[in-house]
Amino acid sequence: MKLINGTEIAKKVHEETRRRIATLQARGITPGLAVVLVGDDPASTAYVRSKDKRAAELGIHSLKHELPSSATQSDLLALVECLNADPAIHGILVQSPPPLHIDEAAIVRAIDPRKDVDGFHPVNVAKLALDDPTGFVPCTPLGCQRLLVEAGVQIAGARAVVLGRSMIVGKPMALLLMAKGSGGDATVTVVHSRSRDIAAITREADILIAAIGRPGFVTADMVRAGTVVIDVGINRVDDPTAAKGYRLVGDVDFDAVAPKCAAITPVPGGVGPMTIAMLMANTVTAAERCAA
Ligand code: GUN
Secondary structure: OEEOOHHHHHHHHHHHHHHHHHHHHHOOOOOEEEEEEEOOOHHHHHHHHHHHHHHHHHOOEEEEEEEOOOOOHHHHHHHHHHHHHOOOOOEEEEOOOOOOOOOHHHHHHHOOHHHOOOOOOHHHHHHHHOOOOOOOOOHHHHHHHHHHHHOOOOOOOOEEEEEOOOOOOHHHHHHHHHOOOOOOOOEEEEEOOOOOOHHHHHOOOOEEEEOOOOOOOEOHHHOOOOOEEEEOOOEEEEOOOOOOOEEEEOOEOHHHHHHHOOEEOOOOOOHHHHHHHHHHHHHHHHHHHHHO
16 A cells, blocks of 8 residues: 655645746746635635645735625625735635635625636636636646545546545546546546445545545445546544544545555645645746746
């Protein structure tokens, strides 16, 4: 069994990003990223902090906007309008999920698609479905694909099973793996909460992407020997022995599943660092396109 080290692969992506930033800076351009957080959800707060920190380390101009959970739809729309108009900002990310009184889809539609480094805007979703490379692809599935490529996994012709159909991971993941060409050409099945006999489907997988947000959902009986497993889950489970009172676990029962796998990502240290790496790369792409 090979452990796919997301931290190491993310480092490689950051090195590429650093070189691209240097090229832009030589032309007097500093990529700018605005990260917006509404409310104080602990996991979202932690993600936003790491995105902001990583951007600053790479030399991306990073602006963190933290709004109280009482912020209104129009407060948020006004902020997005302001960021759309700001020439120093090339990428805008509104952390998901916002509080329930916010119409998230309307906020996403308000973001200039050229600054939508999350790839959530309908224009970018359509471009992914249309194999149009001028859009932005959501960071987590893009990171998963890069992990497979860097680990030398044969994707073309493989049976890939995606567990989960979210707009952030499952759906774009399926589109990426089925796209024509490098990193794609897989035969993709998407499994979700209404699927029948999930284990029979996942046992057919050469590549299994688990993105359902349920700790330890994928058990050993659901995986055939020799499968490559990418675990997207980042679930907090109570653990009184841990310093923070919780620990992070994936959607895969790692200890039981790992021995059967050809390769698997750990949690933490697998997909998580890649999501941030691809966000930084997308932000630099936005700045490059703006400068072209
Ligand atoms: N919440 C969980 N993942 C993501 C992501 O990739 N982008 C945003 N904006 N919110 C998220």
